[in-house]
Amino acid sequence: MSRRPTSFGKLAGAGPPVATIYDVAARAGVSIKSVSRVLNKEPHVSEKLRLKILDAVAALDFHPNVSARGLAGKSRLVLVLVDAELTLSHLRSEHGNLYFDRLQLGAMLKCREHGYHLIVELVAPGADKLGETLSSLRPDGVVLTPPSCDDVTILDKLDRAGTPYARISPSRFFERGLRVFIDEAQAAQEITASLIDLGHRRIGFIAGPKDYGASQTRQAGYLQAMSAAGLEVKPEWISLGDFTFESGIDSAAALLGQTPRPTAIFASNDDMALAVVHKAAELGIKVPDALSVVGFDDALSARFCLPPLTTVRQPISEMASKAVELLIAGGEAKDCTDAAQLPYRLVIRGSTAMVSSD
Amino acid sequence: MSRRPTSFGKLAGAGPPVATIYDVAARAGVSIKSVSRVLNKEPHVSEKLRLKILDAVAALDFHPNVSARGLAGKSRLVLVLVDAELTLSHLRSEHGNLYFDRLQLGAMLKCREHGYHLIVELVAPGADKLGETLSSLRPDGVVLTPPSCDDVTILDKLDRAGTPYARISPSRFFERGLRVFIDEAQAAQEITASLIDLGHRRIGFIAGPKDYGASQTRQAGYLQAMSAAGLEVKPEWISLGDFTFESGIDSAAALLGQTPRPTAIFASNDDMALAVVHKAAELGIKVPDALSVVGFDDALSARFCLPPLTTVRQPISEMASKAVELLIAGGEAKDCTDAAQLPYRLVIRGSTAMVSSD
DNA sequence: ATCGCTATTGACACCGCTGTCTTTCGCCAT
DNA sequence: ATGGCGAAAGACAGCGGTGTCAATAGCGAT
Numbered sequence: 005m006s007r008r009p010t011s012f013g014k015l016a017g018a019g020p021p022v023a024t025i026y027d028v029a030a031r032a033g034v035s036i037k038s039v040s041r042v043l044n045k046e047p048h049v050s051e052k053l054r055l056k057i058l059d060a061v062a063a064l065d066f067h068p069n070v071s072a073r074g075l076a077g078k079s080r081l082v083l084v085l086v087d088a089e090l091t092l093s094h095l096r097s098e099h100g101n102l103y104f105d106r107l108q109l110g111a112m113l114k115c116r117e118h119g120y121h122l123i124v125e126l127v128a129p130g131a132d133k134l135g136e137t138l139s140s141l142r143p144d145g146v147v148l149t150p151p152s153c154d155d156v157t158i159l160d161k162l163d164r165a166g167t168p169y170a171r172i173s174p175s176r177f178f179e180r181g182l183r184v185f186i187d188e189a190q191a192a193q194e195i196t197a198s199l200i201d202l203g204h205r206r207i208g209f210i211a212g213p214k215d216y217g218a219s220q221t222r223q224a225g226y227l228q229a230m231s232a233a234g235l236e237v238k239p240e241w242i243s244l245g246d247f248t249f250e251s252g253i254d255s256a257a258a259l260l261g262q263t264p265r266p267t268a269i270f271a272s273n274d275d276m277a278l279a280v281v282h283k284a285a286e287l288g289i290k291v292p293d294a295l296s297v298v299g300f301d302d303a304l305s306a307r308f309c310l311p312p313l314t315t316v317r318q319p320i321s322e323m324a325s326k327a328v329e330l331l332i333a334g335g336e337a338k339d340c341t342d343a344a345q346l347p348y349r350l351v352i353r354g355s356t357a358m359v360s361s362d
Numbered sequence: 363m364s365r366r367p368t369s370f371g372k373l374a375g376a377g378p379p380v381a382t383i384y385d386v387a388a389r390a391g392v393s394i395k396s397v398s399r400v401l402n403k404e405p406h407v408s409e410k411l412r413l414k415i416l417d418a419v420a421a422l423d424f425h426p427n428v429s430a431r432g433l434a435g436k437s438r439l440v441l442v443l444v445d446a447e448l449t450l451s452h453l454r455s456e457h458g459n460l461y462f463d464r465l466q467l468g469a470m471l472k473c474r475e476h477g478y479h480l481i482v483e484l485v486a487p488g489a490d491k492l493g494e495t496l497s498s499l500r501p502d503g504v505v506l507t508p509p510s511c512d513d514v515t516i517l518d519k520l521d522r523a524g525t526p527y528a529r530i531s532p533s534r535f536f537e538r539g540l541r542v543f544i545d546e547a548q549a550a551q552e553i554t555a556s557l558i559d560l561g562h563r564r565i566g567f568i569a570g571p572k573d574y575g576a577s578q579t580r581q582a583g584y585l586q587a588m589s590a591a592g593l594e595v596k597p598e599w600i601s602l603g604d605f606t607f608e609s610g611i612d613s614a615a616a617l618l619g620q621t622p623r624p625t626a627i628f629a630s631n632d633d634m635a636l637a638v639v640h641k642a643a644e645l646g647i648k649v650p651d652a653l654s655v656v657g658f659d660d661a662l663s664a665r666f667c668l669p670p671l672t673t674v675r676q677p678i679s680e681m682a683s684k685a686v687e688l689l690i691a692g693g694e695a696k697d698c699t700d701a702a703q704l705p706y707r708l709v710i711r712g713s714t715a716m717v718s719s720d
Numbered sequence: 721a722t723c724g725c726t727a728t729t730g731a732c733a734c735c736g737c738t739g740t741c742t743t744t745c746g747c748c749a750t
Numbered sequence: 751a752t753g754g755c756g757a758a759a760g761a762c763a764g765c766g767g768t769g770t771c772a773a774t775a776g777c778g779a780t
Contacts, residue, residue, distance in 0.1 A: 022497050022523075024736060035760045040738060048758055067498040071432030072736035075765045079429060091467060104463055109449060112484050116491065121499060122482050126470055133474065139380050140425040141479060165380075382766060393730045398768060406728055430766035433735045721780105728775070735768085745758070750751100 023064035032060040043068055070121065074142065078335060080120045082328055083143040084111055087152045088128040103149075103320060107172075110324035111147055118332050120144070131158045138165040145169065145331030147324060148181075168334050170327035173318055175218040182330045184323045186348035188218055188300075191316045192225025192272070193232075195298050195350055198314075199268045200233045203359035204296060206241065208259040208266035210276050213246045222272040222300060241266060245276050252279025260287055260295075267359045268296040274303035277313055281355065292357035302351055311354030319346055381422035390418040401426055428479065432500065436693060438478045440686055441501040442469055445510045446486040461507075461678060465530075468682030469505055476690050478502070489516045496523040503527065503689030505682060506539075526692050528685035531659075531676055533576040533605075540688045542681045544706035546576055546658075549674045550583025550630070551590075553656050553708055556672075557626045558591045561717035562654060564599065566617040566624035568634050571604045580630040580658060599624060603634050610637025618645055618653075625717045626654040632661035635671055639713065650715035660709055669712030677704050 025043075029036040034053060041049045042057045049057075060066070070080055086104060108122065115122045125137055129152075138146075138161070146169040152158055153171035159180055162169045170182040199207050209226045212219030223242070230237050240262060243255035252271060256279055259266055271277035277299025281291050289295050291311060299306055302317035326344045334342075383401075387394040392411060399407045400415045407415075418424075428438055444462060466480065473480045483495055487510075496504075496519065504527040510516055511529035517538055520527045528540040557565050567584045570577030581600070588595050598620060601613035610629060614637055617624055629635035635657030639649050647653050649669060657664055660675035684702050692700075 022500075026736080036737075037739095037760060037762095038758085041759090044738085050758065053759080065493065065497075067494045069433070069500065069736055070498050071429045071437060071500065072765090073738075074429030075427070075433050075767085076736080076738040077765085078738095086466075086470075091463060104466075105449060108444075108462075108482060109484070112444075112482060116484070121495075124466060124470060124480050124482050126467070126474070135423065136425045137479075139423075140428050142427065142429065384766080394767080395730060395732095395769095396728085399729090402768085408728065411729085427766055430735090431768075433737090434766080434768040435735085436768095723778105723780080725778095726776090728773100730773075731771090733768105733770085735766105737765090739762105739764085741760105741762090743758105743760075746756095748754090750753080 023066040025066070025068065027064055028057065028060045028066050031064060032056045078144050079142045081123050081141060081143040082111065082115055082120050082331060083123050083125055083137070083141065083146045084108065084324075085125055085127040085134075085146060085148055085152055085158070087149065088126045090151065091126070106320040107147075107149060107324045110321035111328045114325040114328040114332075118328075120328070120332060127152055127158065129155060129157070131155070131161055134158060134161050135165070138162070138167055143167060144335050145328070147327045147331070148172065148174075150175065168331055170331050172320075172323050172327055175216050178217050181342075182327070182334065183343040184327045184330065184346065185343070186316075186318050186346055188221040189225040189228070191348045191350075192222040192270075192300065193229040194225075195300070195314070195316055196226045196229035196270055197233070198350060198352070199270065199296060199298065199356065200229065200235065202268075202296065202356060204266075204268040205235060205359075206264065206266040206268070207235075208241045208243065208269040209237075210243050210245045210252060210255040210259070210269065210271040210280070212272045212276075214244070216247070219247070219272055226270055226272075245271070247273050247275060249275045249279045249282075252276030253283050256280040256283035260284065260289060266295075268298070268356070270298050270300075272300055274299035274301045274306045274313060274315055277306070277315070277355075278309055281309060281311075281313070292355050293360060296356040296359070298356060306351075307353075314353045314356040315351055317349045317351045319349065322346055381424040383424070383426065385422055386415065386418045386424050389422060390415045436502050437500045439481050439499060439501040440469065440473055440478050440689060441481050441483055441495070441499065441504045442466065442682075443483055443485040443492075443504060443506055443510055443516070445507065446484045448509070449484070464678040465505075465507060465682045468679035469686045472683040472686040472690075476686075478686070478690060485510055485516065487513060487515070489513070489519055492516060492519050493523070496520070496525055501525060502693050503686070505685045505689070506530065506532075508533065526689055528689050530678075530681045530685055533570075533574050536575050539700075540685070540692065541701040542685045542688065543701070543703060544674075544676050545703055546579040547583040547586070549706045549708075550580040550628075550658065551587040552583075553658070553672070553674055554584045554587035554628055555591070556708060556710070557628065557654060557656065557714065558587065558593065560626075560654065560714060562624075562626040563593060563717075564622065564624040564626070565593075566599045566601065566627040567595075568601050568603045568610060568613040568617070568627065568629040568638070570630045570634075572602070574605070577605070577630055584628055584630075603629070605631050605633060607633045607637045607640075610634030611641050614638040614641035618642065618647060624653075626656070626714070628656050628658075630658055632657035632659045632664045632671060632673055635664070635673070635713075636667055639667060639669070639671070650713050651718060654714040654717070656714060664709075665711075672711045672714040673709055675707045675709045677707065680704055 025036045025039050028039050039057050042054050112122050146167055148169055148171045150173055153174050154176050172184050174183055211223050243258050245251035245255045269280050271280055277297050280297045284291050284295050291297055299313045299315040302315045306313035306315050323346055383394045383397050386397045397415050400412050470480050506527055506529045508531055511532050512534050530542050532541055569581050601616050603609035603613045627638050629638055635655050638655045642649050642653050649655055657671045657673040660673045664671035664673050681704055
């Protein structure tokens, strides 16, 4: 047994005494290594010793020091990277956005459950400070959200640092890192079906860039819903966008210029859906009376535009929780899953309605 | 010079090599202590050495390990305690709330500025896990917001742990911890004056509990504005509440039952102001047409009720930034301020209007 | 050239815990 | 009893920094 002087009870000026592993070991009459074994649920500890140690731990209200553990092994820190531009734009617009609240809540609770802690850091495209943060903090895992989860620079830096990361709803590079996502094909199919149920027959679709996996998937869902309903899809009903508002304007113009024009448009993301609403207003087409519009993502703006957008919501909080879970599991075993699919939810808002007299 | 084997370049399985202070020392041909001195801007380092070391630091892209520093000295961690109930209720209500986004952004940027990191943790009344978090994380400081910044249990635990904390907009125990706040008296005076400017003469006031400092201060501001405008304040115009919605209902009933009744009511917090709006609707009194209502705090609900509430907004982001600044300064010097006052802002919304024909 | 002093610099212990390796213990077979 | 063995428990060396104190260097005064 070590004769190292225990710090417990010393009357240092700063804070009151805080129990260390040495104090616990001394009180239980064992070596610190045994205490460590119990704390980490390692095998090879007799039940008798285990109980004695647990007693001492409780009596001293001992909690292992994160820094010390981090120095010797895992940091037990999970880093959440918050996108700088996105955050700033939220703050500028007076719109509330629950994305980060939900995200953090989910991540935080899961962290707590496992004795991990959540560090929040801002990241700007280019990720100047990321390398510094990684090497000085050495988090056990990083949670990424759109759009930064698709930023090559960031992914590269993480790979180079050898830090595991979980990407929430990535829209490309599907082979990189751990991933948490929803079944986009199914969701796309379902939201298309909801338009069909409202009586729509001529339903236009605005695709995303063809090199984005998400884009392909959503289009497949749209096509499948149409064919399942026995509806024909005219080639000109599908317009190619690139997920930006601007491209949405062009696509909307192309779609709405047709005769007869579609009575509903499914834009494969909210930005483009917003553009459709915008263009429709410009053309004097009333939404949802004369045109139903649906998007995808439940973006911040979707909730606050006029009319608010019917779209697909992802369960952010659960996804964050799952992301942390995967990261922690990944640190403890090699044979763990590297991806998880969660249930989505259709959010019906004011931008859709029964088809008007056709 | 130490002959300790440098870890730089070792081909460990996990991550790529990361420079340590030993690597820097070796490359610069100095002792690690000198490197440490330079990193911490300590005196007693010759300019020549300093430059050599800085060169090595840059060349190796070295960033000191937070865990190691934490173990030996300061943790460089700032903890933000997020109120559990508040957060959950935000999530339940579909209302957006920028409070935490603003708070975190401000705190985060200031942390980054000083090489600190932000840890976010949930805290529930009772603060079960707080002791554990404090003793295992040993943060250099904690940022508290309402309502947890007024929770005795939490303050006690922090004091007992000897952890410095900064309270944002505390409403009691003004002598405890570091404080960041706005000039409530002045703000109350100004918002009262704004009612007077709208032509109101009979302005009711709903006070908070008399043992709350904030309450006293706001009332003083109200009285001062009235007297500055040469307006009399009838005793029955002041009703005592306790900052809860329920007490606001009672006070509103008392105030609105008078003849002639006030044309405007200043409730000393938003919850009570909301209650006034509620009671007025019940009595068939239109807000703002027949009654102007103002609150205080710019609470979450203030923005989203109908009509949205005119109130006083605190600069959350700046306050958080200031809080972190105070905490960090406090850790480095003894003679630092323990309180800071920041500018507020009147937020004029739909609950106030020119007084109607009297 | 020598002494004295202060400004630099370095050696070394230590922060609290985990990984590795050794020692010791309990128990069964011989 | 005696040897063999796997499980239990401990000793000890780091992890990457910081604090303390001793060693050294630089430099004006004598």
